[in-house]
Amino acid sequence: MSFPPTSLTSESAVVVPEPISTVDMRRAWRDARQALLADFTVHPQRVSGLVQGLSRAADQSLRTLWAEAGMPADTALLAVGGVGRGELFPYSDVDVLILLPDATGQATQQAAERFVASCWDAGIEIGPSVRTVQACIEEAAQDVTVQTTLLEARALVGDAALVRRFRKAFKAHLDPRAFFQAKMLEMRQRHAKFENTPYALEPNCKESPGGLRDLQMLLWVARAARLGGSWQQLRKSGVLSSYEAHKIQANERTLKRIRAHLHLVAGRREDRLVFDLQTAVASSLGLKPDPTKRAGEGLMQHYYWAAKAVEQLNQIVLLTIEGRLWPELAAQPGVPITQIEDIEDGRFLDKDGRLEPADRSLYERDPPAILETFVVFTQAPGIRGLTAPTLRALYHARERMDAAFCRSPRSHALFLRIIQSPQGVTHALRLMNRTSVLGRYLRVFRRIVGQMQHDLFHVYTVDQHILMVVRNVRRFFILEHAHEYLFCSQLAASMEKPWRLVLAALFHDIAKGRGGDHSTLGTTEVRRFGKAHGLSTEDTEFVAFLVEHHLTMSRVAQKEDLSDPEVVTRFAQSVGDEPHLTALYLLTVADIRGTSPKVWNGWKAKLLEDLYRATLRVLGGQAPNPQAELQQRQQEARRLLNLYGIDEHGAKALWDTLDSSYFLRHEPADVAWHTRQLMRRVQSADPVVSSRLAPFGEGLQVLVYCPDQPDLFARICGFFDSHNFSILDAKIHTTRSNWALDSFIVVEPHLSEHYRELISMVEVELARTLAARGPLPEPVRGRVSRRVRHFPVQPRVELRPDERGQRWILSVRASDRTGLLFAIARVLAARGISVQLAKIMTLGERVEDTFLLQAQEQNLGNEKSQIALENELLEALAN
Incomplete structure (x- = not known):
């Protein structure tokens, strides 16, 4: 066994130095x-x-x-x-x-x-x-x-x-074997604490996967196995090649430099690259910002590259040491893999579920066999990984993936086989990324590996987000996952050429970080890929459409009024036909779900599905007919009311006060619920507040009915703000009798009460607040997260007339914080501007809200008043 050198020179204690105070x-x-x-x-x-x-x-x-x-x-x-x-x-x-x-x-x-x-x-x-x-x-x-x-x-x-x-x-x-097994278990448990990824937003450069601890782990188990206690010794014992030892030391130095500068910047023992310190550490290391990337983002990309390399080498070396400790297992012959189309039988072996070329020099002799490995990985049953010799061979063969390799028709055909495989695509692409094969083959992908996105809603690097979206797309086509999103799975089952959706997912964000519109740049990359790989014009343009418009459906669903026939018609015209609509819908759902676990919710799912169904009707030849739509909605609402024993006469008192815009903007089920709550209280002297569980997912649906007042929307927002509710949607309607009939979808992020108590509290306390009619309280400056504090979104306000020139559309973009919506509503109320519709789009810690406004001529009728409103809103967003 090799121990570290000793400073002892004799059997006894060393010579005592001179006394010192x-x-x-x-x-x-x-x-x-x-x-x-x-x-x-x-x-x-x-x-x-x-x-x-x-x-x-x-x-x-x-x-x-x-x-x-x-x-x-x-x-x-x-x-x-x-x-x-x-x-x-x-x-x-x-x-x-x-x-x-x-x-x-x-x-x-x-x-x-x-x-x-x-x-x-x-x-x-x-x-x-x-x-x-x-x-x-x-x-x-x-x-x-x-x-x-x-x-x-x-x-x-x-x-x-x-x-x-x-x-x-x-x-x-x-016992070297027992020690190895114990350390492997310890490493798996440690990795699990960091969600098994080196790509955390605030990684621990010592303990996270790919961190310094993983390198120390290699030396510990190697020392216990008597294979050496340094990288040079591991090279001499054959555990590492000279090239691998060089790469390990280079990435170890990178991680050590980052850790040392992190300690010095923090002024304490700090091993987490927290948001507060990323920019300062980058500066300490001499990294500079550029037009497309903050210095902190450059630092994190350097870190992720090093961590990825360490993770890869860690796996290779651990499997090699395992083979040294259990030579009887390593010596077992593999089972030849056969019946893979266009790949010679026995060219690859199945070694206990791990893939290995029969000839270990295969990649040197025939570089395109690198891609063959992943074709076999997707198609051979029972394969769940690669052997240490395979990982090592791939690691060394990457240099052979030069421009000629990437232009080779054979390479193109093999890559398309991976993308078009009916199973194993996600696992293959993730493995190709871990082994750096994907970035070597798709050079445009290599540019976004380890690229962090400080846009406050993506919590993954661009490459990890892309692969997450690919995974989400693939799950729509797998029967065992159909229960997750049944409607998506039903649509996916009828799709032709599912691989086009996978390719769109792979390219949708591939041009991030270059400056300019990444959707447009990504479309150019897709067309270049399609031409090089011999795709038909139809297939290339189908994928290009999805990449170019991958943000469109989300924007329309969450920011525009879906009850407006012109909105749906315009969107239908941009989509063109049902196959494009279906593919875009599936990509949009997969994309939103792949940004962050916090971004997707039942309300977004409903909005997207509503837009899909409305657009499908238009594409099917059902031209928007507001009168027919009105009659259909009223008929369905009457049917639902009849189930409660309420006839047309019972609904008349309320319905006589409602115009067609109310029925077109509300679902029949919501109309029926409103009617049941208000039919006997149409002229109530007191505010009516009714609440129920949202019918489509988490949160509450809240109905407010009371005499209209200029600051009502702001007052309601203030109530929800003070009780830590987030508003997802608001529909504001004024009856012919000048009563407000407003409907809200709200959620409490940290549910502290049973829903029954929550509903009761909202109904009682909100009604009491509205009845009190006191002055609007000052907005409270809400706390923001550390991520928002260090990577804020520049507030932006845009005010423009709607297409009919009758109302105004206000768009607001800012970092999310408590009280933000109330601050906006308070400014609008102070200027006598009423909100008719509020579309609240929260993306992680970033908000992009849209409001439909109604104002008198003197309030917004001239450029001076419009600029003044925008300035007041910007000030409210900044405070």
């Missing part, structure tokens, strides 16, 4: 530390010099303090943790093991306490453990963390014979 020791430690940090500031790339220099300074200080404490000659001091590896980051603890003989007296215990206290007095943040050799062995047997700590212990000072006894006993009790 605590003050002098503190000054010496501080001066040594500051000199190293100053040099690193001047040379920010020299991270090895920094961490090794800090470790050497700690070594010297610890030896001096050990002697000053008067530790007995039969004890020893060992560095463990980072210092044990000869590395100390600026604000990391100095972990040590005080090794004692089996029998110790009170004097030894007191000396150990003096040593620990003197370390703290000298300014060294020490993490001590005190054990005998026997205690070390017993605790290591119970806890793999202790076992790992002892594995890399490095002797600093003290009794060399005691250290040799400890090492001999530890070596005798270490």
